[in-house]
Amino acid sequence: MTDTAAFAHLVLPSAAALEQEGTFTNGERRIQRVRQAVPPPGSARADWSVVQDVANALGANWTYADPAAVMDEIARAAPKLFGGVSYARLGNEGLQWPCPTPEHPGTACVHADGFIRGRGRLVAVDYVPSPEQCSEDFPLLLITGRVLQHYNVGTMTRRTPNSELVSADFLELTPEDAQSAGIRSGERVRVSSRYGSIEVDALVSQRVTPGTLFLSFHFPESRTNVLTGPHLDSQSDCPEYKLTAVRIAAVA
Numbered sequence: 195m196t197d198t199a200a201f202a203h204l205v206l207p208s209a210a211a212l213e214q215e216g217t218f219t220n221g222e223r224r225i226q227r228v229r230q231a232v233p234p235p236g237s238a239r240a241d242w243s244v245v246q247d248v249a250n251a252l253g254a255n256w257t258y259a260d261p262a263a264v265m266d267e268i269a270r271a272a273p274k275l276f277g278g279v280s281y282a283r284l285g286n287e288g289l290q291w292p293c294p295t296p297e298h299p300g301t302a303c304v305h306a307d308g309f310i311r312g313r314g315r316l317v318a319v320d321y322v323p324s325p326e327q328c329s330e331d332f333p334l335l336l337i338t339g340r341v342l343q344h345y346n347v348g349t350m351t352r353r354t355p356n357s358e359l360v361s362a363d364f365l366e367l368t369p370e371d372a373q374s375a376g377i378r379s380g381e382r383v384r385v386s387s388r389y390g391s392i393e394v395d396a397l398v399s400q401r402v403t404p405g406t407l408f409l410s411f412h413f414p415e416s417r418t419n420v421l422t423g424p425h426l427d428s429q430s431d432c433p434e435y436k437l438t439a440v441r442i443a444a445v446a
Contacts, residue, residue, distance in 0.1 A: 196349050206244050209234035216261050226288035324437050332439035336407045348412035363413040364397035372398045375442050382445035387438050390420035
C-alpha cells in the first residue's frame with residue numbers, strides 16, 4: 195500500500211513484472227517478452243486477469259485465455275503497426291514496431307524514407323512567463339525533484355537497502371543563502387510559500403546556485419508539495435514543480 199492508494203475505495207493487488215507473463219515496450223519501440231520467474235504473493239494476480247475480471251463485471255464478456263491472446267487482438271486491431279507481432283515471434287530479442295506482417299523483421303529506424311503520418315508537423319509554442327515570481331516576502335526560488343538513489347518517488351526503493359543511501363530529506367541551499375538566513379547544515383528550517391509551510395532539515399551544498407533551493411518529493415513526511423502552487427502548464431496541465439517562490443527561517 196502507498197499513501198495514494200489509501201485514498202482508493204477499492205485496491206486490486208497486482209503481481210509484479212517478474213511474477214507474471216507479459217511484455218514491455220521500451221523507448222526504441224522494442225516489444226520484449228517478460229516471463230514469470232516466481233509466483234505472485236498472497237492475493238496478487240496478473241494485470242491482464244484483473245483487468246478482464248473488472249471488464250466482465252461491467253458487462254464486457256471478454257474471454258482472453260492469456261496475455262498472448264491480448265497481443266493477438268492488438269495485432270488485428272492495429273495491423274499497420276502490430277500486424278506481424280505475436281508471442282511466437284518475439285523470442286529473446288523482441289520486435290520493433292511498426293511490424294505490419296508476419297514476414298516483416300520489425301523497424302529499427304522510423305522515418306528513414308519519410309514521415310509515417312505524412313510530412314512532419316512542427317508547432318512553435320510561445321513563451322509564457324510564469325505567474326509565480328520572487329518578491330520581497332518570498333525572495334528564494336524552490337525547485338523540487340528526484341534524487342538519484344531512489345526510483346521515481348521512492349515508493350519501492352525506500353522499502354529496500356537503498357534507503358540507507360539516502361535515508362532522509364534535506365533542503366539544499368548555498369553557503370551564501372545559509373549565512374544570510376542564519377542557518378547551518380543539519381538545523382531545522384521552516385520553508386514557506388504563498389500556499390503553505392513545512393519544516394525540514396537543511397543541507398548546505400554547492401550543488402545549487404545562490405537564490406535557489408532544492409527539495410525532493412521522495413519523502414511524504416516532508417510534505418514538499420504543500421509548497422507548490424496551483425499553476426498548470428497550458429499544454430500538458432503539469433503542475434509547476436520547478437518554480438515556487440519561498441522564504442526560509444531557522445526553527446527556534
